[in-house]
Amino acid sequence: MVPIRRRRQKRWRANSGVGVKSLLSLSLLLAILCSRCRPTGIIGLDDNRFFSERPVIVIQNDRYFVRFRYADREPSPFYMKSTSRIREGKLIIFIPVTTSTGKAGAMLQMDEIHDQDKITLIKQGHVYWEHRRRLTRMHIETL
Numbered sequence: 001m002v003p004i005r006r007r008r009q010k011r012w013r014a015n016s017g018v019g020v021k022s023l024l025s026l027s028l029l030l031a032i033l034c035s036r037c038r039p040t041g042i043i044g045l046d047d048n049r050f051f052s053e054r055p056v057i058v059i060q061n062d063r064y065f066v067r068f069r070y071a072d073r074e075p076s077p078f079y080m081k082s083t084s085r086i087r088e089g090k091l092i093i094f095i096p097v098t099t100s101t102g103k104a105g106a107m108l109q110m111d112e113i114h115d116q117d118k119i120t121l122i123k124q125g126h127v128y129w130e131h132r133r134r135l136t137r138m139h140i141e142t143l
Contacts, residue, residue: 041096044132050070050071050080051070052071054068057139057140064113070104072105079104080095083096090128093128094129122140
C-alpha cells in the first residue's frame with residue numbers, strides 16, 4: 001500500500017494588520033454614512049399635487065389625528081401614510097413613501113396618534129412637518 005500524501009492547508013494570516021485596518025476603516029466609513037441616513041419626508045406641507053387640504057393635527061374627543069385631504073386630480077394621487085417620531089423634544093411628522101395602489105383622489109385621511117409621549121408634545125404645540133430635512137410648524141385644530 002502506498003501512503004496518501006495530504007496537502008497542508010494554509011492558514012490565513014493578516015499581512016501585518018493591513019486587512020484588519022482596511023476592514024476597520026470601511027466599518028467606520030459605513031457607520032458615519034449610516035448616521036446621516038434616516039427617513040425624511042418626500043412631500044411638502046403645501047404641495048397641491050398631493051393635498052387639496054394641507055395636513056393638520058386634529059384633536060377630537062381626546063383622540064389625536066394627522067388629517068389631510070388628497071388632491072382631486074388626474075391621475076389620482078397615490079395612497080400615503082404619515083409617520084412620526086420624536087426628535088430633540090419635537091414631534092416630527094412626515095410621509096416617507098407612497099404606494100401605487102388605490103385611487104385616493106379627494107379622499108379625507110385621518111391617521112391616529114396613540115403614543116402618549118407624542119400626544120404630550122401635541123398638547124405643548126411642539127409638532128412639525130418634515131420635508132427634505134426642513135421643519136414647518138403644524139396647525140392644531142380642536143373639533
